[in-house]
Amino acid sequence: MFGEIFVEVNVVNKPKKQYVAMKGTKDGLTLHLDDTCSYDELLKELDEKLAINETDEQDGPFIAVRLHVGNRYLTHEQEERLRAIIRAKKNLVVDSIESNVMTKQEALEWKRKNEIVSVAKIVRSGQVLHVKGDLLLIGDVNPGGTVIASGNIFIMGALRGIAHAGYDGNRQAIIAASIMKPTQLRISDVMNRAPDYRTDEGNEMECAYIDENDQIVVDRLQLLTHLRPNLTRLERSF
């Protein structure tokens, strides 16, 4: 790739296969870690290589390190030990650790979080509809009914009850409804009660989001194009 300088830092003159390849870029250091050797071998080589590197740049500025571990799965503890080795070296900070693999459980969780769950029903008084991921409700939420999603909430009918988007902490989440007349809106930990006096006009095709003042505001749906460009997901990626 352009703008990248390949720095060969290994000065140890051994004919063995190298487990750690380093690339310096203008954004910092990228380490490609072999995924076929044992974990312990990897740690050992990493430690050695970085030790050499360290002496070279004693007083330099902080360098961000990105780790690519290939097809190796790291447990939380293994990841921590990697981080510890890097942290122990002067000037180096871990920016990210990327692996091509994840456990089945993580994959399912990820899938659930990124899924749009579509439900065709009327959420009536006393009922609670709770989903992981985004909710696409084909129907209404009646007064006294509640919908909750870890992601965004899209309601094709009327929202007259309570909607809680981003319930496990996602402040970027939004709530959109064809008819927006909620009794209460919640996004993440921010709450917004419907005004005591509401006009009947202009509650169509609206969305709610958290603005820069940490307030939930309700506005035209079309604003989302600018406010939340991430909502476009023709192609899902990590």
Next chain:
Amino acid sequence: MGEAIVITSGKGGVGKTTTTANLGTALALLGKRVCLVDTDIGLRNLDVIMGLENRIIYDLVDVVEGRCAVQKALVKDKRFDDLLYLLPAAQTSDKSAVTPEQMKQLIDELKQDYDYVLIDCPAGIEQGYKNAVAGADQAIVVTTPDVSAVRDADRIIGLLEKEENIRPPRLIINRIRSHMVKNHDMLDIDEIVMHLSIDLLGIIADDDNVIKASNNGEPIVLDPNSKASLAYRNIARRLLGESVPLLSLEDEENKGLLAKIKKFFGVRS
């Protein structure tokens, strides 16, 4: 094999018992064999509205507890030739005296002998409600045009939709006062049907004659000249599968409302 229809509402006092009495009577007028079952144990009054109170010997709890056979507890309405019967609720027990399983068994038994078994449900969503819906094949939700009654109807509809053996509930809006609707002091039919999104079976105006008739033990539907009577008769015909247009509440001046009602009915019929 007959059909069991539960008449329910969530909120109290919206006209379940009045509806049960009048629909049952209307179905008998149409030649159907009907059995009314009062499940409001401890607060029975279907017998009073039907004018049958003084003939009660046994009641629902006696039947369920095996003190007498169902046939023996049924009170015959003499105005009809062997078409209309009432199984009264017990006045002295409470709702926990009966279980849903026992109710289902009882209703199944009655369905062998009658074309329609109408079950008058108590208010609320507890034991009494569970007993009343246990044996039902269909449900009618009664509401009045006020916010709290509609809210409770919504709650009940949510519960009814979870019952696998009951077909999607249908709605009766009772005690409509057209001048209040016109002044937007009451929810209009349009709003209510839209909110609850279930089929509208009929509408009944608020009419003092309904109260008078009930007090005399003569359901209003027996009076051929009253509007409320016609409304109940029409609902009975719709239950039989006929498509009958909705009545206008106030003859001429209410064209707008009528148009709306017709629109709704048109969509569904």
